[in-house]
Amino acid sequence: MRSVVVFxxxxxxxxxxxxxxxxxxxxxxxxxQWAAELPFARDPNAIDRALRAxxxxxxxxxxxxxxxxxxxxxPTDDEPEFDLAxxxxxxxxxxxxxxxxxxxxxxxxxxxxxxxxxxxxxMTKAKPEIRAALAIEKAxxxxxxxxxxxxxxxxxxxxxxxxxxxxxxxxxPMA
Numbered sequence: 413m414r415s416v417v418v419f420x421x422x423x424x425x426x427x428x429x430x431x432x433x434x435x436x437x438x439x440x441x442x443x444x445q446w447a448a449e450l451p452f453a454r455d456p457n458a459i460d461r462a463l464r465a466x467x468x469x470x471x472x473x474x475x476x477x478x479x480x481x482x483x484x485x486x487p488t489d490d491e492p493e494f495d496l497a498x499x500x501x502x503x504x505x506x507x508x509x510x511x512x513x514x515x516x517x518x519x520x521x522x523x524x525x526x527x528x529x530x531x532x533x534x535m536t537k538a539k540p541e542i543r544a545a546l547a548i549e550k551a552x553x554x555x556x557x558x559x560x561x562x563x564x565x566x567x568x569x570x571x572x573x574x575x576x577x578x579x580x581x582x583x584x585p586m587a
Contacts, residue, residue, distance in 0.1 A: 437474050437484040437496065440467040458513075465511035465549040469571065470495050473507065473547050476574040492531045495547075505543040505577070506531045512548050521548070521557050528566055545569060545577060 442463050474484050474496055482500035487493055495509040508528040510520045524546045532544040544566045551570055552558070561568040569576055 435485050435488050437478075438486040439474070440470040440495070442467045462511040462513070466509055469511065469547055469549045470509040472571055473509065473569075473574060477577070480578055492534045494528070494531045497535075500578070503541070503543065504535075504539045505545055506535055507545040507547050509547045510549070512550065512552070514553075517553060521546070521552065524548070525561060525564065525566060529564060543567070547574075 442460075477484055477496075477498050477500065480500065482498040484496055484498040486496070491497075494506045497504065497506045499505075506528065508524045508531065510524040512520045528544045528546050532542055535542045544564075546561055546566050546568050548568070548570045551573075552568070558568050567576060
């Protein structure tokens with residue numbers, strides 16, 4: 413059995429041209445089949461749970477934002493592969509969504525924070541003041557993650573705290 417990896421190549425400087433070209437948000441769906449790995453390298457039930465949690469969190473965030481007047485979108489061909497972006501009251505935000513467990517929480521939060529900062533940096537070519545958010549499926553075990561995200565200008569949220577994204581919207585982003 414062989415694995416196939418497909419890459420979508422684009423020039424390094426191919427950032428976002430205009431946020432005005434946004435596509436509508438495409439509701440996230442749980443894949444019916446996950447990528448093949450070595451047999452039992454990972455518990456298939458754990459993979460299914462993680463994918464389901466990711467999809468539920470992403471769609472809940474989208475629903476929360478659209479109910480409050482935000483215009484959400486999924487990545488276009490010339491944007492990085494973020495999970496969700498939106499504009500509300502002329503303020504753009506890009507978000508990464510992560511599912512977490514006791515075993516992978518630190519790893520997932522490190523990965524998500526790095527991803528969303530990268531997306532934000534790429535997207536500043538089109539929108540210099542774009543904000544960044546990291547959405548997780550449940551509260552982190554340690555408040556240090558909230559503090560770390562805040563130090564880097566990223567808002568960390570989970571279901572039940574999404575209102576922070578609306579409340580903090582008038583604050584100025586970190587430079």
